Amino acid sequence: MTVESYGFNKSYLPENALGTPARITAVHKERYEIVSDFGESHAKIKTAAYYIGDEPFPTVGDFVLIDYNPIGDSMITKTLKRKTFFSRRDPDPQKGEQAVSANFDYVFIMQSLNADFNERRLERYLALSRKSGAEIVVILTKADLVEDASEYYMKVARLAPDVSCHAVSAKTGEGLKRLFSYLSPGKTTVFLGSSGVGKSSLVNALFGREVMNTNDIREDDDKGRHTTTYRKLLMLPNGAMIIDTPGMRELGMWALENELDIVFSDVEALLGKCRFSNCSHTSEPGCAILSALEDGSLSPDRWRNYQAMDAESRSTETKAQLLEKKHQKMKDISKFSKAMKKQGKIRY
Ligand SMILES: Nc1nc2c(ncn2[C@@H]2O[C@H](COP(=O)(O)OP(=O)(O)OP(=O)(O)O)[C@@H](O)[C@H]2O)c(=O)[nH]1
Ligand SMILES: [Mg+2]
Incomplete structure (x- = not known):
């Protein structure tokens, strides 16, 4: 070695x-x-x-x-x-960002072909992955659960025309061979996706034996059980490396600013074109969004996704600001009690 x-x-x-x-x-x-x-x-x-x-x-x-x-x-x-990395905002505002995986060549964004498939989530994973600097591949897992995956391929192509997409099944082995064009000796691929999409099952299928624990998803809501609890870099027998990750509950904590510009560059470009700078995009004359919705160049779905992601990014920011305020308050209290102690007003 x-x-x-x-x-x-x-x-x-x-x-x-x-x-x-x-x-x-x-x-x-x-x-x-x-x-x-x-x-x-x-x-x-x-x-x-x-x-x-x-x-x-x-x-x-x-x-x-x-x-x-x-x-x-x-x-x-x-x-x-680091040549590539993912980072998220550290819950401690003093620490800024925290890297969570580094030096990978490919990101496999995984969504399963059951109730997990969600375009909004895929858009967010795409945004995060684009920031990392590595090549992105979308993997549609559990292909054995659908007769025909072409509808999903089309959805992915609409969201990310520049990204390759493969449907695979860890259960039947369908599509696995194709993944070896990425999983080659010396190259590292990070598996990303919600709990239960089958990241660890795919690791096991590629190894041909059980190297990671897997667990049934909950039947009532198709959600996983957070079986993998920490990130782990493993080497396949052919010398390719995989970083298996836990389903990311903390996706909301990931630094989201600037991603709107990347994923929704078309929408952001329209926003600058409204007649009024404070346009609410609901009824104003000369609204570039409303006219794009009307002539079909912007789909209502895409506009809704943009609005939701924008709101989410604001609320993540607010959470970070709240933490920062709390931190500052603690500092102020400690400064105040130190000053009081110095003046002999508090004795302890
Ligand atoms: N039908 C079918 N089920 C699968 C397939 N791959 C995984 N599963 C099932 O999906 C469930 C979750 O799989 P895991 O591999 O544990 O999922 P994970 O993405 O690693 O989940 P976390 O570790 O919690 O993030 C298990 O019950 C697997 O048996 C597949 O290709 N087809
Ligand atoms: Mg797992």
């Missing part, structure tokens, strides 16, 4: 780098699973670099430098610059 077989190459190394390159395959509370030229092992982060210094905390897929320790946990001293 070499770190090169895990996708590492010298372009990740900064000048004068010291240490042994390794790749993070899983992140636990304070311990990391890694692979390096020494094989699979565990590591911890170096406090001086990460807590006192400002190294970005490692995430699954990251290449890092370690001080290798053959008899215990190695020490991670540096996170190497």
Whole structure:
């Protein structure tokens, strides 16, 4: 086993780098699973670099430098610059964004061909994935549940004409061979999608054995049970890597700003063309949205999706602002009590 077989190459190394390159395959509370030229092992982060210094905390897929320790946990001293990554807004506003997977070549956005298929969700996953810098592929899972997937292919093509789409079944093996054009040696693919779409089942089908736990979806609402609980990088027998992820309950926490411009560039372009700058797009004369809806160049569905995503992005922002306010309030209280203590007005 070499770190090169895990996708590492010298372009990740900064000048004068010291240490042994390794790749993070899983992140636990304070311990990391890694692979390096020494094989699979565990590591911890170096406090001086990460807590006192400002190294970005490692995430699954990251290449890092370690001080290798053959008899215990190695020490991670540096996170190497990421070529692609997903990030989400950290619940702690002081920390800004937090990377959640890194250095992948492809993103498989997975939706299942049952009640999970949802165009709005797909639009959001597309927006998030476009930001990552990797190539996107849409995977329609559980193809055995429908007679004909062409209607779904068409829906995907309408939303993302530039993205390839494949229908597969982990149950029957249908469509799996085609995925090996992405899953090639040294390449990393991250599986993304709601709980229960069959991400881990697809991992198992590609391995031909059970490497990940899977679980039945709830019959009443087709939702998954959050079986996979942490991100894990696995290597297929052919040398391709997969990052299996938990169904993302926290999708709303992901940084959504700017995504509206990317996914809905056509709608955003129209918005600038209304006669009145404060147009509410309901009844005003010279409204570019209303006229596009009328002449059919903008579909009512797309306009509704845009409005919903816009509202959601505002409410995510509001949540972050609330957290920031709370944080500031705590700081003010602590400053105030320190000042009082100094003046001898409080004794404790
Ligand atoms: N019919 C059918 N069922 C499938 C297929 N793939 C997965 N399933 C079922 O879907 C359910 C959920 O599968 P998982 O692989 O655990 O889903 P997941 O996306 O990994 O879910 P989380 O780990 O919770 O994010 C299981 O009951 C699987 O048996 C498929 O191709 N066809
Ligand atoms: Mg899973």
